[in-house]
Amino acid sequence: MARKVSASFQGVSIADVDADAPSFRRAIEDSVGDEAYVFDALTGENGVDTSKIINHTGNVRGCPLGVPLVNQYFGRQLTLSTPSTKDTHGGTGELVLAPYILPLPAVETGFMVVVVMTDFNERLLDEDTGQGKVRVFDTTMTQVAEVPLVFIDFDGFFMAQALVEGLTPNARYVLFPILRTDSPNLTSGATVDLGKLQSVTVHYLREGSVSAPSRNSANNFGVWTPAATEGLAHRDFHTSVLANLEAIAGDITAGLNRNLNSDEEYTDAWPAGGNLSYTHVDHDGSGNPDAVNPARSRFHAHTRSLYANEGEVPFAVFAASLGTLLYLPSDNTAKFSVELVEPPVDGLTTFYAPWMKTVDVTELMKLHGVLPDFPAGASSKLKMAVFIISDASANVDQWTVACKTGAGSSAGATPAAMDASDTWWLATDTAIDFTPDDAQEMTLLVERAGSLGPIGEAAFAAFCLYFDP
Amino acid sequence: MTSKVASGDSLPDDVFRSQKSADPRVIRSLAGRTRIRYERATGRNPVLGEPPASGLNPQGIVGHDHSGPPWGAAILHPVAWLVGIAPNSADIQSGYFAARDAIVDDSARALGPWVIWQRPHAPLPSPAIAPYSRLYLYVRAFTDAGTSDLTVALRSRQLFSAQSISRTSTMGTVSTTEGALFKEDAYVDMVPGYNRIDLSLSGSHASNEITLVCAALCQIVKLTH
Numbered sequence: 001m002a003r004k005v006s007a008s009f010q011g012v013s014i015a016d017v018d019a020d021a022p023s024f025r026r027a028i029e030d031s032v033g034d035e036a037y038v039f040d041a042l043t044g045e046n047g048v049d050t051s052k053i054i055n056h057t058g059n060v061r062g063c064p065l066g067v068p069l070v071n072q073y074f075g076r077q078l079t080l081s082t083p084s085t086k087d088t089h090g091g092t093g094e095l096v097l098a099p100y101i102l103p104l105p106a107v108e109t110g111f112m113v114v115v116v117m118t119d120f121n122e123r124l125l126d127e128d129t130g131q132g133k134v135r136v137f138d139t140t141m142t143q144v145a146e147v148p149l150v151f152i153d154f155d156g157f158f159m160a161q162a163l164v165e166g167l168t169p170n171a172r173y174v175l176f177p178i179l180r181t182d183s184p185n186l187t188s189g190a191t192v193d194l195g196k197l198q199s200v201t202v203h204y205l206r207e208g209s210v211s212a213p214s215r216n217s218a219n220n221f222g223v224w225t226p227a228a229t230e231g232l233a234h235r236d237f238h239t240s241v242l243a244n245l246e247a248i249a250g251d252i253t254a255g256l257n258r259n260l261n262s263d264e265e266y267t268d269a270w271p272a273g274g275n276l277s278y279t280h281v282d283h284d285g286s287g288n289p290d291a292v293n294p295a296r297s298r299f300h301a302h303t304r305s306l307y308a309n310e311g312e313v314p315f316a317v318f319a320a321s322l323g324t325l326l327y328l329p330s331d332n333t334a335k336f337s338v339e340l341v342e343p344p345v346d347g348l349t350t351f352y353a354p355w356m357k358t359v360d361v362t363e364l365m366k367l368h369g370v371l372p373d374f375p376a377g378a379s380s381k382l383k384m385a386v387f388i389i390s391d392a393s394a395n396v397d398q399w400t401v402a403c404k405t406g407a408g409s410s411a412g413a414t415p416a417a418m419d420a421s422d423t424w425w426l427a428t429d430t431a432i433d434f435t436p437d438d439a440q441e442m443t444l445l446v447e448r449a450g451s452l453g454p455i456g457e458a459a460f461a462a463f464c465l466y467f468d469p
Numbered sequence: 470m471t472s473k474v475a476s477g478d479s480l481p482d483d484v485f486r487s488q489k490s491a492d493p494r495v496i497r498s499l500a501g502r503t504r505i506r507y508e509r510a511t512g513r514n515p516v517l518g519e520p521p522a523s524g525l526n527p528q529g530i531v532g533h534d535h536s537g538p539p540w541g542a543a544i545l546h547p548v549a550w551l552v553g554i555a556p557n558s559a560d561i562q563s564g565y566f567a568a569r570d571a572i573v574d575d576s577a578r579a580l581g582p583w584v585i586w587q588r589p590h591a592p593l594p595s596p597a598i599a600p601y602s603r604l605y606l607y608v609r610a611f612t613d614a615g616t617s618d619l620t621v622a623l624r625s626r627q628l629f630s631a632q633s634i635s636r637t638s639t640m641g642t643v644s645t646t647e648g649a650l651f652k653e654d655a656y657v658d659m660v661p662g663y664n665r666i667d668l669s670l671s672g673s674h675a676s677n678e679i680t681l682v683c684a685a686l687c688q689i690v691k692l693t694h
Binding site: 009011012013014016017018019020021023024027028030031034035037038041042054056058059060061062063064065066067068071072073074075112114116118156157159198199201203206207208209210211212213214215220221222248250253254256257258260261263264267268269270272273274278282291299300301315317318320322323338342343344348349350351352354355356357358360362364365366367368369370371372373437439441455463 | 472473474475479493494495496497499501503504506507511512513515516524526528530531534535536537538539540541542543544545546548549550551552553554559560561562563564580581582583584585587588589591592593608649651661663682683684687689691692
């Protein structure tokens with residue numbers, strides 16, 4: 001059966017719907033075809049070309065979601081103890097306040113970095129510019145951006161912003177918000193109170209203004225009401241029926257009208273035409289309402305619970321910095337922000353990228369929160385990236401990182417060197433199972449094969465959890 | 470390209486039960502709404518040189534963005550977080566944990582200022598409450614001995630604004646076994662853009678100290694609160 005569907009949007013000329021215009025078959029035919037295109041793109045049904053399926057990656061595939069990448073609270077007092085010789089662990093260099101590994105989705109080419117501090121020590125800023133800076137690297141630790149981080153006294157605290165632009169979409173980046181500890185204003189051997197790191201935010205620059213939608217006092221507009229086991233009961237129209245249309249048939253226009261109303265409620269998640277109440281409801285597959293991981297999610301939300309080929313979306317869950325490190329721009333290498341003893345005495349001893357004192361499986365970092373209603377199990381597109389620093393020639397690849405969620409622990413991943421310095425490492429774990437649409441722990445697990453290596457073998461600096469189809 | 474129909478009021482079913490199907494206004498509605506549906510689904514204005522028919526979403530661009538009705542069902546996820554280094558100082562060398570100590574005892578411990586950027590979202594007509602207009606608190610905590618009830622005072626305000634909204638919630642009982650706490654009244658009100666959050670945590674027991682392992686402010690509903 002030749003189903004009527006547009007290959008691309010046709011639209012109807014305003015001349016064809018002028019008040020005195022006859023009712024043209026082409027107007028109905030093109031509208032039917034365009035609506036079918038929309039239905040297929042939203043649901044992935046009818047063998048639609050995958051290049052049209054809505055997954056929020058831009059072009060005709062849906063607008064970007066704009067979910068912020070970082071909103072992390074620290075509340076950490078930063079105290080630098082006896083900073084010593086430049087370019088040594090615990091010494092002086094560019095102090096990376098909070099390193100991040102970030103998944104930048106499709107369409108996005110930059111972001112705004114915001115750092116909030118209290119009791120800020122202005123001697124941390126560059127002696128020439130009076131600013132900090134933000135450096136951004138790709139996953140080969142090649143710098144791709146460097147912008148000023150400008151602090152201002154603001155609403156009772158210090159707030160700094162840096163706008164990063166010109167990045168390549170659909171890639172991961174390392175972000176370094178930096179203060180300088182090698183300022184000549186800092187006396188070697190002194191203990192310096194640097195202030196309190198309160199929070200870091202990384203978000204996209206988009207802002208609009210919308211008003212609340214309307215709501216009627218009754219359900220005036222009809223929406224298809226499928227059975228509990230059905231999809232949206234979309235009405236299809238045969239090309240021959242439309243091609244041979246002599247007079248505008250109410251059967252076709254009424255069917256198209258309901259298709260549009262159903263599309264509206266499905267896509268917008270708001271009653272069609274401002275109806276008083278929803279026609280659709282998420283349910284357990286038997287028609288009983290189910291708000292948590294429903295077997296039938298009747299709203300377009302990339303759950304694949306209603307349509308198996310519905311688009312899956314890139315979605316950042318959270319990105320966390322685990323502690324400070326030092327960056328040496330002279331040779332693009334990492335140094336620890338503390339002296340390598342246990343416990344550290346010199347350096348930024350109150351907040352530094354942690355390292356392990358055991359080879360056993362250890363819960364290093366955790367967060368408890370909700371995860372989206374996306375496909376899980378063998379279909380999970382949930383991934384984890386861990387950013388690690390080390391002394392050169394360290395056996396970082398003897399470590400394994402994994403993620404534990406409400407559905408158990410992932411398979412685990414081995415870090416790989418990001419560049420020839422062997423001081424930057426990245427581990428990525430994929431297909432992480434989780435409990436959809438529900439609260440659960442999200443824990444970073446760390447273990448090592450064999451015996452424990454020397455201090456400085458690996459320090460875990462940043463973590464991110466994200467969906468990446 | 471010739472201008473395409475860009476508007477259309479919704480039509481009730483009874484329009485199609487009469488002779489009105491051929492009415493140009495009916496055709497205009499169907500064609501105009503089809504264009505709106507295309508834009509809302511794809512995020513693309515198909516007609517160059519014309520403004521979009523569907524209007525701009527809360528981000529100021531075309532298309533549904535899952536920021537909550539009527540711009541698509543909202544997605545459940547953490548919006549802001551305080552991650553914890555697990556309480557295992559024998560196995561982990563971390564200034565983070567060593568400096569944290571006990572966050573609360575019977576005197577309040579303040580967390581903040583916490584500046585959070587909340588994604589733009591649309592308001593909803595009363596009594597509906599937009600999904601991203603509230604973030605709910607999840608915490609994990611444990612005590613050094615016995616039990617203690619964790620109470621949290623939450624305050625939020627738009628950055629620069631002098632007006633804040635406050636509430637207090639007794640989230641539950643914390644024991645020596647680390648566990649998660651959630652309470653329906655432990656949430657902060659949010660506006661699009663920069664928000665300032667301040668939390669104050671306290672325990673009910675004078676000597677049983679609570680350690681806060683981690684905390685997350687999450688978006689937890691798809692349609693409305």
